[in-house]
Amino acid sequence: MSNTQLTRDDSAATTSQPKAVWAVAFASVVAFMGIGLVDPILKPIGEQLNATPSQVSLLFTSYMAVTGVAMLVTGVISSRFGAKKTLLAGLAIIIVFAALAGMSGSIGEIIGFRAGWGLGNALFIATALATIVGAATGGVAKAIILYEAALGIGIATGPLLGGVLGGISWRGPFFGVSVLMAVAFIAIVVLLPELPKAAHPTSITAPFKALRHKGLLTVSITALLYNFGFFTLLAFTPFPLDMGTYAIGFIFCGWGILLAVSSVFLAPKLQARFGSLPMMALSLALFAIDLAVMGMFTEHKIVLIVGVVIAGAFLGVNNTLITEAVMISAPVERSTASAAYSFVRFGGGAAAPWVAGKLGEHNMSLPFWLGAAFTAAAVAVLFLGRSALAHIDDHDPAPHSIEEAQAVTVGD
Template identity: 45%
Template sequence: MSKIRPAVWAVTIACAFSYMGIGLVDPILPTISASLHASPGQTELLFTTYLIVTAIVMFFASWVSSRIGRKATLMIGLGIVVSFAALCGLAGNVNVIIGFRGGWGVGNALFVSTALATVLGASAEPRRAIMLYEGALGAGMALGPLVGGLLGGISWRGPFFGTAVLMAVGLIAITIFVPYKPAQGTPRPVSAPFKALGDKRMRLLMLAAVCYNYGYFTLLAYAPFPLHEAAARTGWEFSPIDLGLVFFGWGLLLAGGSVLGAPWLSKHYGVRHTLVACLAGLTVVEIVLAASLNPVVQIVFVIIGGGFIGILNTAMTELATLATDLPQDVASSSYSGVRFIGGAIAPTLTGPLSALWGAGGPYWIGAASLVATAGLLWLDHVMTVRRAGRLALHPGV
């Protein structure tokens, strides 16, 4: 097994800090809603704006990195995140914060998309690189809510300033440990990431990623509100640190699923069987969350959901990024952009769905999207088997 290079560690640690920025906000959503007199729907836009801008800009990340180099792109992305995270902490109006979260999304897109390509390019073992990347995601998701809960207990501004500091540390690590390499070869055309849409299989897997990430981000972005409501009904005041601890447990299982669960299950049962089984498990979790407003049930099943999500994140990324012959930075931009689109849609709809069907409404739709994901993966399996059969009968087709 080859030694992991310092550059890979620097990028993956910065990735962990980046994903901490998502989880840091989670425990303070109800507090922001109360402090700034914003509705839950408005507060959910903190996720939506961030994720939709991230998704759009990710499609152009390879165009940027092919001109200025990966290290420069990583550093610019982190610099933008540091600036806009600090601005969010200084803002006094929820709409201003929503706007600044969009700027944060620009930096996040440049960094996250280029980070995956950098890790893949710097590692001799693509599967191990994906495991490290998704493990960093899991670690960030685990620590983010805990830190966010602790800082949010002082002020809702604390998690934003905390993110700015952490990302500045990540920027310093990349500056020191990632070697500078000028952009090589022909710069990517702006249309390069969209070429993946011309591949029938990638198109299907991207649609599956949209459906899966809708279900995933329904749990991540919406869970604090029914948790808070369920606790209030029993007279239990759920503070930011309480929410932080719940999502810390969620993130620990997510990290364990990414680093340990996914590789072991994929090795022994195959990637597809692992995906289908975990999609079924996460569907059950969201159905239970939709059906029960008991605070203990909500806490337990939110945490359990983290384990399934960790396994699914790694397995989905492996299946999609290794399914194409496109260059790594192009495939990374395309897949990362599409997965964030699914994540952006979920917070937008949770407000109207909960108003229409009650607290469980968003979870019912999230469960349906996970069932749709399994169906799309089954179609991909059928197409792959048929193509393999044609190649066996007609080599070179």
């Protein structure tokens, strides 16, 4: 049986966890809400603050760019100050900057505060999985499944919360996250004990050295390219859909639910039957085709809606498999591999929203075609580097220690 699959007894062990684990899992759900939270309010923000689609898309760009760069120092910080302090610092930063974004009076202010939010997000998500692994019972594999479930729930509920609160005011989702993160902050203070620090402080140069390994570099470039398609879908599609906040929220909630289900339940079964590399390549190829169809029929809202929702299945499978691949793609500490991978891949996440918004101001179909081309290029990179990743199904993908267990998120 694949070590990512759970029996009924395993499932019971996964759900029977200490309160500290559930506190971090809850905070993880809220953190991942931030990815799709602003989807339903992109158009209202643009209309009320007189901003173009490319300007509004910078809410994603500033958030992802800072998150990616900050990933390089999260290991340095957590290895010196400990996981609990790092988690709390990340949550505190998100609380402050999410509230400031809600009080903003211009698009420039929101973009800047989303950048600060990205710093807090990096500190939190880069430490959350390590903390869950350290506090969980029943083994590392079950902790990873729990973390993936939290990720999926957060991605699914983010657009829904954004739609409900955004229906009241575009400021609502920002204040909502700030309040929820404050609750998570208190829960972690009360329920999470201090965890041991890393035996050896992490070097800031370690992630760059890790990218010398072809397997890790291949996976990282693959993620950079398909993230271009991922964030084109996420940040641009609300504009051609041109629907209300509730409708956009429910559409992307459907996408998130399918992503969560395929990530936790479908991906392990497909991996066990067909192998990681073939399924990663297939899921990315199907996502590229999906984007191309959306490009061909951009004027048909039903096609865009269906395209968004089914993309969740392709991305969910790929996210889980590529997460595991990162953890075993190079002979370095997995926290270091995670930091290097996250730094590279967030480049695609940061660039795509602005480029898509700029192209969409001239032709609504172009962003989808470009996203499809980048995602197809990701499949080509994966194929060319397959020899360096041929071993990934021969190893246990689970981290061996708390220090090595670092989150590799969507878009994850």
